[in-house]
Amino acid sequence: MEVSKYAKWENRYTTAKNEERGSVPFTSLKTLWFNSGTLCNLACDNCYIESSPKNDRLAYLTLADVKKYIDEVKENSWQLESIGITGGEPFLNPHIIEILEECLSLGVPVLVLTNAHKVLKRWEKKLLALKEQYSDLLRLRVSLDHYTKEIHEGERGEGTFAPTMKSLEWLYLNEFHISIAGRSLFKESQEVAKxxxxxxxxxxxxxxxxxPDTLVIFPEMKATEDVPEITVDCWNILNVSPTDQMCSTQRMIVKRKGEASPKVLACTLIAYNKEFELGETLLESFKDIHLNHPFCAKFCVLGGASCSSTN
Structure with missing residues (x-):
């Protein structure tokens, strides 16, 4: 077999072994994601997007930024199944409540991914008002890396477990629609984790x-981990369909620091790679995606994970 002049993941169309790279066709827009900004109140080990109190590579989205895309959905009568808000930590964004109101106006479930570590208190009254108006359409998924304090804090830092559990208790007592996101930090069966x-x-x-609706356990994300590239033959070998991958039905909006306008990306996991930037409108982002990033293999094709915001 002829070896490509490119290293792994470098060429959009072929692998390092000069095989045709696998791609995912766009089918329809089912889930729209907004990255509220990469600033976070925590600095977790192996955070796939490297969020931290100092990482502002993705700026805070504003209501105007979000409204542009909600309006595009409405104008084209696209029938979304859900909207997701991720970060960074979304509840650090000063515009988060009005962003949520705009998203909820579509009448579809809106899922917020939050670490729930001392960030909900300032928004409690407004969150309660949103829940009163929109009921179960407002959903929160709390990151709890493990059910033990020791392992959770090993990832997120000392003193992070108890405040997160306190927030979970508040959300439950106030009848919010909640779920938990864990991580596969070591070899442990699903049954043991459950x-x-x-x-x-x-x-x-x-x-x-x-x-599965209340607990999602994601594979560990290590940017330096060596994983195989995905070729066109992988679909049959792995018995996996390309149309089941996230980028077949999902898009994410980000606003890079220093840029005037938000951009549409193919994936929630790959925020900094310009090759996965698809334009400034949703319509121009509706194109096929070649899987030339390690996360495509590790998280989606091989890991079988999903960021579905319907739970």
């Missing part, structure tokens, strides 16, 4: 049945 999270919630009197 039991561990179930026992933790029971201890805190949070009566939530553990299911």
């Amino acid at each position: 039991q561990g999270y179930g026992n933790l919630l029971k201890k805190h009197k949070i009566d939530i049945e553990i299911s």
Whole structure:
């Protein structure tokens, strides 16, 4: 086999072994994501987007930024299934409540991914008002890396476990639609993880049945990990469909620091790679995506994960 002159992941169309790279066709827009900005109140180990109190590479989105895309959805009568808000930490964005109001105006579920670490208190009254108006359309997924304090704090820092659990208790007591995002930090079966999270919630009197809708465990993301490239033959070998990948039905909006306008990206995981930038409007982003990034293999094709915001 002829070896390509390119290293792994460098060429959009072929792999380092000179094989045709796998791609994902755009089918329809089902989920629209907004990255509220990369600033975060925590600096977690192996954060896929490197969020931290100092990382402002993606600026805070404003209401005007978000409204532009919500209006585009309305003008084209696109039928979204859901909207997702991610970060950084979305509840650090000073515009988060008005952004949520704009998204909720579409009448579809809106999921906010939050670490819930001392960031909800300032918004409690306004969150309660949103819940009163939109009920279960407003959904929060809390990042709880593990059901033990030791492992969770090993990733997120000392003193982060108890405040997060306190926020979970508040959300549950006030009848918010909540779920949990964990991480595969070591080899542990799904059943063991489910039991561990179930026992933790029971201890805190949070009566939530553990299911795929309430607990999502994501594979660990290490940018330096060596994973195989995805070729066109992989779909049949792995018995995986390209149309089941996130970038077939999802797009994400980001605003890079120093740039006047937001951009549309192919994926929630790959925020800094210009090659995955698809333009300034949703319509021009509706194109096929070649899987030339390690996260495409690790997280989606091989990991089988999904950022679906319907849960």
